[in-house]
Amino acid sequence: MCDFPRFAVLTIGSGGFLGSTVRDITLANALHQRGYAVSVYWMLETSGELVDDGIGQRMLCHGSRYHFRRPSLLLDRGLGPLLFLVPKARRVATVQRSAGYVHRLLEHLIGAQFGPRGEPDLARRLARYLKRDCITHLLLSFASLGPLALQARRHGGHAFDYLVTFQGDEQFAQYARTAGVFPAFRDGVNTALRASRWPAVAVSSDYVDRLVEELSLPRAAMQVVYNGVDLAATAAAPFAMLQQAFPGLREEVPIVLYLGRQDVEKGIDLLLYAVRLLAARQVPLQLVVCGSTALGQGYRNVLAAMGTHLGLQFHHGGAVSHALRQALYAHSHCVVYPSINREPFGLVVAEAMGQGTPVLVPDYGGVGEVIRDRKKAGGLTFRTWDSGDLARQLERLLSDRVLHATLARDARSVAQRFSVDAMTQGVLAHMQLAARPLAPGREALHVT
Incomplete structure (x- = not known):
């Protein structure tokens, strides 16, 4: 007899x-x-280091499955584990040294999912995992995986x-276009939405607008539940930690930070x-520019060359640890x-914002919703794609001490909307499930 409810999260572990x-x-x-009892099912790649002890993990399929346009069971179950x-x-x-390889895997995945037959062997495998783990509630990272769940x-x-x-x-929709299966993709996602017991979750109101415009999805089939992040206050690490990672940084000069994936759509140029x-x-x-890259080193190399051409000496790094990440937030202007x-x-x-650091974001997309809560703001916006306006707004943050202090003061308050508890309770309420408190004697250990 299955306990109720038991959750499984199906996610794609690709760095993109x-x-x-x-x-x-x-x-x-x-x-x-x-x-709650929870399992995680991975596709393509894993990030098992993020998962709490006590959560079961299974590999639904390896990236090697999609090396060719037609999914290969041999490459998946034979070569993948090796x-x-x-x-x-x-x-x-x-993988990153092979330009375009991740794009190719994802295009093949979507082409197979939304081909004439779907992927019956993968759907059967998913069904076996769900039965074995007695799962009652499957949480899909992407609506694009809805047809796979429906087939299972x-x-x-x-x-x-x-x-x-x-x-x-929207990225999977682009892969569907390049794979020549976009009509099947749009129809398949709509069918999966209709077959679900609940409306889909979308992570911002603007994203709902975008999905309606670009994928012709019914607005009533989606409901906003914002993402959650760890907002726990941490003691500021010494500035020496930053100097060790980025030699030459000076404590008395304001730091402007980009932290995130270094891929072309992030606009770091x-x-x-x-x-x-x-x-x-x-x-x-x-x-300071730092963060991982998912699609190869090409864009990072372009940034380095561009900095040289512009005569800029900026501090350029790769992925950073959680401790360094928090130190960067704490010491950045x-x-x-x-x-x-x-x-x-x-x-x-x-x-x-959760660490009290003001932000500067484009006036385009759901990210603009993140920096405001009624009359409070944790940052400024600039005109999208306009480096001149970005410079003007950045200069305001650097030169107007009163403005910066006000934004820094309000940033933590604005960020409270995006706590892990708020997200978790929002998802549970969306599924008409009672929100449980933390288990006795347990502290919240949030992913970073």
Whole structure:
């Protein structure tokens, strides 16, 4: 007899969806900390280091499955486990050296999911996992995985409900276009929405608008539940930690920080142009750019070359530890999020405000919702794609002490809307489930 409810999270562990993975595992951990039984099912890659002890993990399929346009069971179940004997850092580095390989895997995945037959063997495997783990509630990281869940449910033998979340599906829609299956993609997502017991979760109101405009989805089929991040106050690390990671940083000069994926849609080149404009005006600042990359080193190399061409000496790093991340937030004058994409949310923005650091974001997409709560704001906006306006707004943050102090004061208050508890309770309420408190004797251990 299954306990009720029992959750499983189905997520794609590819680095291109790192923010989505963090959100999903944060939710899984929060549910587990409240005493629910939780499992995590991975596709393509894993980030098992983010998962709390006591949460079961299964590999639904390896990235090797989609090496060719037609999914390969042999490469998935035979080669995949062997490749996973290689340390993850080495696997990821190897993939990133092959330009476009991750795009190819994801295009093949979507092409297979929305092909004439779908992926019956994968759906059967998912159905077996759900039955084995006695899952009653399947949480899908992406609405694009809805047809897979629906196909698994049609196999019968185990009853479960599923909830879909929209948080990066516009990228999958683009893969569907390049794979030539966009009409099937749009129809399949709509069918999966109708077959779910609940409306889909979308991570911002603007994202709902975008999905209605671009995918012709019914507005009534979606409801906003904002993402949650760890807002726990931490003692500021010594500035020496930053100097060790970024030699030459000076404590007396304001730090402007970009922290996040270094991929082309993040618009970091716009920030370089803006900083060059401010250098011409002799506005003192130090630029730090750091974070992982999902799609290869090409864009990082372009940024380095662009900095040299512009005569900029900026501090350029890769992925950072949680401790260094918190130290960067604590010692930065502001965080800039210059994305050229119509971002659904913006976890880094919420995290920075949670530490009392003002932010600067484009006036486009769901990220603009993150910085405001009624009359309070934790940052400023600039005109999207406009490096000149980005420079003007950045100069305001650097030169207007009263404005900066006001934004810093209000940032923590604004960020409270995006706590892990708020997200968890929002998802549970959405599914008409009672919110449990933390299990006795347990502390919240949020993903970072």
